[in-house]
Structure formats: C-alpha cells, structure tokens
Amino acid sequence: MITNKEKTTQALEDDLQEPQLNILLTTDEDDQRPVYISGNFNNWHTQDTQFEMEKIGNGLYHYKFPADFIYPDELLYKFTKGDWSEVEIDRFGNRTENRSCQQHQGIRKEHVEKWRKNWLPFKPNFLPQVKLISEEFEIPQLNKTRRVWALLPHDYDSSQERYPVMYLQDAQNLFNENAKYGNWEIDKKLAVMSEYKIGKIIIIAVEHAEQDRIKEYNVGKTVLGVGQGKKYIRFITDTLKPFVDKTFRTLPDREHTGIGGSSMGGLVSIFSGLMYPEVYGKLMIFSPSLWVIPKMDFTNLDYDEPSDTKIYLYAGGDESATMIDHVKKFKKKMIENEFVSSKMKIKLSINMQGKHNEIYWSDEFPKAIEWLFFNTKDN
Numbered sequence: 243m244i245t246n247k248e249k250t251t252q253a254l255e256d257d258l259q260e261p262q263l264n265i266l267l268t269t270d271e272d273d274q275r276p277v278y279i280s281g282n283f284n285n286w287h288t289q290d291t292q293f294e295m296e297k298i299g300n301g302l303y304h305y306k307f308p309a310d311f312i313y314p315d316e317l318l319y320k321f322t323k324g325d326w327s328e329v330e331i332d333r334f335g336n337r338t339e340n341r342s343c344q345q346h347q348g349i350r351k352e353h354v355e356k357w358r359k360n361w362l363p364f365k366p367n368f369l370p371q372v373k374l375i376s377e378e379f380e381i382p383q384l385n386k387t388r389r390v391w392a393l394l395p396h397d398y399d400s401s402q403e404r405y406p407v408m409y410l411q412d413a414q415n416l417f418n419e420n421a422k423y424g425n426w427e428i429d430k431k432l433a434v435m436s437e438y439k440i441g442k443i444i445i446i447a448v449e450h451a452e453q454d455r456i457k458e459y460n461v462g463k464t465v466l467g468v469g470q471g472k473k474y475i476r477f478i479t480d481t482l483k484p485f486v487d488k489t490f491r492t493l494p495d496r497e498h499t500g501i502g503g504s505s506m507g508g509l510v511s512i513f514s515g516l517m518y519p520e521v522y523g524k525l526m527i528f529s530p531s532l533w534v535i536p537k538m539d540f541t542n543l544d545y546d547e548p549s550d551t552k553i554y555l556y557a558g559g560d561e562s563a564t565m566i567d568h569v570k571k572f573k574k575k576m577i578e579n580e581f582v583s584s585k586m587k588i589k590l591s592i593n594m595q596g597k598h599n600e601i602y603w604s605d606e607f608p609k610a611i612e613w614l615f616f617n618t619k620d621n
Contacts, residue, residue: 266349267321
C-alpha cells in the first residue's frame with residue numbers, strides 16, 4: 243500500500259527538474275520545529291537560515307541548494323532541529339555518523355528515525371571534569387569567601403590544548419542535581435557538545451551569596467538601592483581571572499573570555515562587559531533584570547579600544563509583561579551608540595513560551611556557547 247507521504251515524495255520528484263542538488267528528507271517523528279542542514283559547508287552551524295529546509299508535508303522536508311553554491315569535494319552534513327540537543331540519532335538513541343554526498347545535481351533521499359530531545363541521551367565519558375577550586379575562595383574586595391568550581395573538558399588531563407573560558411554566576415543552579423529550582427545541566431550539555439566536536443571550553447562557576455545575592459549583583463545605585471556589584475565585578479576580573487589563567491591552560495585574551503548569567507546574574511554580567519571591555523569579548527545574557535535600571539544610558543559609552551564583542555541576549559515571552567520589551571530596548575540602545583554599532587554583534591533569541599527559570603536557560607546555554615565561541619558566521 244502506497245502512503246500519502248510516498249505519493250507526495252513521488253510527485254515532488256517528478257517536478258524537480260532543476261540541475262541543482264535537491265534533498266528530500268522523511269522523518270518518523272513529526273513536529274513543528276524547523277529542520278536545518280548543518281555541514282562542512284557552513285562550519286557546522288546548526289541554525290543557519292540559509293540551510294533551513296521547507297516543510298512540505300507531515301514528516302517530509304525539501305531543500306534545494308542554490309545555483310551558485312560552491313560544493314566541497316565531499317559534502318558532509320547532518321540534520322538538526324536547531325542545535326545539537328535536537329540532532330538526528332538512530333532508532334536506538336545513538337549518535338549517527340556524518341552523511342556524505344558527492345552529488346552536485348539531482349535528487350538525494352534521506353531519512354531520520356529519531357531526534358535527540360532535551361540533550362538526552364548523553365554519553366558519560368564525555369562529561370566535563372568538575373573540580374572544586376576552593377570551598378572558601380577569598381574575595382578581598384568584599385571581605386568574604388565563596389565556593390568556586392571549574393568544569394574542564396573531559397580529556398583535559400590527556401591534552402595540551404588551551405581553552406576559552408566562560409565565567410558564570412549562580413553556580414548553585416548550573417549543574418547541581420539537588421538544586422531547589424532545577425539546574426541548567428551544563429555538564430550534560432557540554433558532554434554532547436564535546437561528543438559532536440563543536441568545541442571545548444572551560445567553565446568557571448561562582449556561587450552566589452545566598453541572602454546577599456541581589457546586593458552583590460546590583461551595580462551602583464538602582465531601584466533596589468546601593469549595590470556591591472562593582473566590587474564583585476572587580477573580584478571576578480582582578481582576582482579570580484588571574485588565578486584561573488595561572489592555574490589552568492586557558493586562552494586568556496578577550497577574544498576567548500566570556501562572562502554570563504541569568505536574571506540579576508545577567509545584569510551584573512552586562513556591567514562586567516561595560517566596565518572591562520578589554521577583558522570580556524563574549525557576553526551571555528539570559529533574562530536580564532533590566533527593570534532594576536530603567537534609564538540605563540549608553541550614549542556616553544567609550545568603546546573605542548576593543549572590537550568584535552559578541553553578546554548573546556535571550557528572553558522568554560512568558561517571563562513577565564515587560565521582559566521582551568526591555569531586552570529589545572537594551573539592544574536598540576546598544577546599537578544606537580556609534581562606537582558599539584560597528585564593534586559589537588548582538589544576537590537576540592526570543593522563546594515566546596519561555597519562562598523565567600532554569601529549564602529554559604538550560605536549553606539556551608549550548609546555543610549561546612556555540613554562537614559566542616565556535617561560530618564564525620554572523621547569523
């Protein structure tokens with residue numbers, strides 16, 4: 243018995259007479275997420291809109307390579323639903339090998355049995371090494387101590403590589419299975435990224451100050467009062483970073499150094515980048531508490547020295563009535579500055595179903611890391 247999918251596929255084949263290469267993809271699992279082709283022709287970028295497939299039926303997709311497309315000697319590729327957390331896998335849940343093609347024209351039929359979901363399954367042997375740097379790392383700027391962790395690539399001990407570094411706030415919620423509100427599961431995300439050879443990175447995770455969290459992440463005088471954010475930022479920059487660069491095999495320059503966080507952790511990370519643009523070239527800002535400083539002004543921002551700063555800015559549509567407006571205004575103000583507009587790339591990611599919690603920040607984390615550190619394309 244011929245199915246409707248087979249009839250649609252046959253009809254499309256009959257219509258495709260162009261000399262370009264056409265890919266017809268059928269899938270056993272159908273949903274509304276777009277399908278992208280990622281390969282050696284676009285640096286394995288997983289959300290490249292130039293290589294988004296057209297959905298032409300239930301579980302049926304089509305892509306026609308442009309007439310001016312320059313084919314590599316061997317076309318290597320995979321299908322994803324937007325990032326490596328949603329890449330094709332076999333029916334047993336295993337990683338599939340790269341697809342290979344040397345055609346430059348005609349029709350190529352492909353089939354995907356299953357899609358990875360929520361970064362599962364991940365392979366334990368690719369999990370990063372989680373090292374507690376100190377139970378009581380001294381913060382001289384605040385006369386306090388704090389627990390700090392380093393998440394190192396799984397093969398750090400057997401390698402001589404140097405790695406980029408991302409400093410993240412709120413360590414309690416990043417990889418702790420017993421976290422009260424859930425966690426980002428960055429260890430599992432890093433495992434999948436390592437398995438798929440997206441890139442390796444060192445994550446430095448700094449605990450927040452519990453009841454003093456808001457005070458430490460609040461920079462200057464805001465609607466929350468006078469904060470200690472500038473002292474905290476100086477701790478990360480002047481005390482912690484030199485220690486990390488001395489202790490681990492890092493790439494210490496600004497091009498390979500990032501800082502990030504969510505909510506108030508996102509806000510203090512914004513100011514870290516503004517205070518020390520010569521140190522931080524990558525900012526990962528999730529759901530920032532911009533309401534704390536409603537009149538943030540960038541018109542006098544002097545960004546003359548550094549260049550090529552990248553900001554990954556995320557917001558969820560179901561976080562609050564004003565979250566998306568705040569992040570859009572923030573982006574607009576940044577690019578209106580004559581220094582910033584030519585020296586910054588800002589990627590705004592919005593999930594209209596996103597809530598203000600770890601589940602959605604977890605999903606966004608690998609996308610942000612990939613774009614900030616391992617994607618040379620601008621889209």
